Amino acid sequence: MSTTSSTSSTLAPLQAVIFDWAGTLVDFGSLAPTQIFVEAFATFGIDITLAQARGPMGLSKWDHIHQLLQDESIAAQWRRRFGAAPGAADVDAIYARFMPMQIAKVGEFSAPIEGAVQTLQWLRDQGLKVGSCSGYPREVLDQLLPQAAAAGIAPDHVVAGDELRAGGRPGPFMALANVLALGIGDVRACVKVDDTVPGIEEGLRAGMWTVGVSLSGNEVGYSLAELAQASPQEIEARVARAEAKLRKAGAHHVVRSVAELPEVLRQIALQAGHGRPDAGCQMPPGCPCP
Structure with a gap:
C-alpha cells in the first residue's frame, strides 16, 4: 500500500471516509x-x-x-x-x-484486517476524518471497540445498528449520523466503504461515493485459514462474483481489501470535481475516471 504523504498528494475535495466494521476493518471474512x-x-x-x-x-x-x-x-x-x-x-x-x-x-474476531491500521493512519495524514457504522448493536460494539483500538483501529466516530430511531441499513441514517458528528459540510465529500450490499445502498442513499470490499468481506467469506488453502482459481472466481454483486448494488469502485483504498480514493478525488457521485463523470475522453 502506498503511503505517500499529503505534501505530495491531495484528496481534496474529500473530507471523510465512513467504514463498516466486520469484513471491512476487522474480522477477515466477517466470521x-x-x-x-x-x-x-x-x-x-x-x-x-x-x-x-x-x-x-x-x-x-x-x-x-x-x-x-x-x-x-x-x-x-x-x-x-x-x-x-x-x-x-x-x-x-x-x-x-x-x-x-x-x-x-x-x-475473538477483533483482529484488524491486514493494511487497515495503515490505511486509517494514511487518511489522517491526508487530513480526512474517519467515521464508522455497524450492524452490530451497541452492546456488541462495546466489547469490540476497546480491543480493536488496542490493535490500532480507532475511528473518530462509531454508530451502532440499534441506536438510531430512524433505523439502520439499507437506510442512510447511520452514514448521515457520522456526517453530523464529524461536522462534514457536504455528503458528496464522503466515501462509504463496506463489504455488504445493504452497506453500499446505505452510502448511495446518503449521497456518498461508495467502495465495496470483496476478498476480506462477507461476499467472499473465507477465513484466513481457508484462504491459505484455496486455489488461485477458486479465489479469483469468488472475488469476481463478489465484485459483480457489489457493483450491481451500485458501488462506484470495488477493492479486495482496505489496503487498496488509498489509490481508489485518489481516483475518487479526481472524479469528485466532476459532479455528484450518482451523476457519473461527464468529462471528455482521457479523463482518469473509470
Missing part, C-alpha cells in the same frame, strides 16, 4: 456474526447454513434475523417445529438468544 447466527438458530432446533446466515449481512441484527426467517426453507423448519409461521415475537426470542452469544464471541 463473527455468521457463525453466531448459525449457533443461535440451532438452539431452537433450526438448521441454517453459513451461506444462508451471510445472505442479509449488513442489516441490523434484529432485521437480519427477521430476514432469515423469511427464507422459505428456514420458515418451513420453523412451522414444522413450532406449528406456526415465525412472527415478530420469534425474532425477539432468537435475538435474545443471539445477543449474549455474540457479546461473548465478538472479541
Whole structure:
C-alpha cells in the first residue's frame, strides 16, 4: 500500500471516509456474526447454513434475523417445529438468544484486517476524518471497540445498528449520523466503504461515493485459514462474483481489501470535481475516471 504523504498528494475535495466494521476493518471474512447466527438458530432446533446466515449481512441484527426467517426453507423448519409461521415475537426470542452469544464471541474476531491500521493512519495524514457504522448493536460494539483500538483501529466516530430511531441499513441514517458528528459540510465529500450490499445502498442513499470490499468481506467469506488453502482459481472466481454483486448494488469502485483504498480514493478525488457521485463523470475522453 502506498503511503505517500499529503505534501505530495491531495484528496481534496474529500473530507471523510465512513467504514463498516466486520469484513471491512476487522474480522477477515466477517466470521463473527455468521457463525453466531448459525449457533443461535440451532438452539431452537433450526438448521441454517453459513451461506444462508451471510445472505442479509449488513442489516441490523434484529432485521437480519427477521430476514432469515423469511427464507422459505428456514420458515418451513420453523412451522414444522413450532406449528406456526415465525412472527415478530420469534425474532425477539432468537435475538435474545443471539445477543449474549455474540457479546461473548465478538472479541475473538477483533483482529484488524491486514493494511487497515495503515490505511486509517494514511487518511489522517491526508487530513480526512474517519467515521464508522455497524450492524452490530451497541452492546456488541462495546466489547469490540476497546480491543480493536488496542490493535490500532480507532475511528473518530462509531454508530451502532440499534441506536438510531430512524433505523439502520439499507437506510442512510447511520452514514448521515457520522456526517453530523464529524461536522462534514457536504455528503458528496464522503466515501462509504463496506463489504455488504445493504452497506453500499446505505452510502448511495446518503449521497456518498461508495467502495465495496470483496476478498476480506462477507461476499467472499473465507477465513484466513481457508484462504491459505484455496486455489488461485477458486479465489479469483469468488472475488469476481463478489465484485459483480457489489457493483450491481451500485458501488462506484470495488477493492479486495482496505489496503487498496488509498489509490481508489485518489481516483475518487479526481472524479469528485466532476459532479455528484450518482451523476457519473461527464468529462471528455482521457479523463482518469473509470
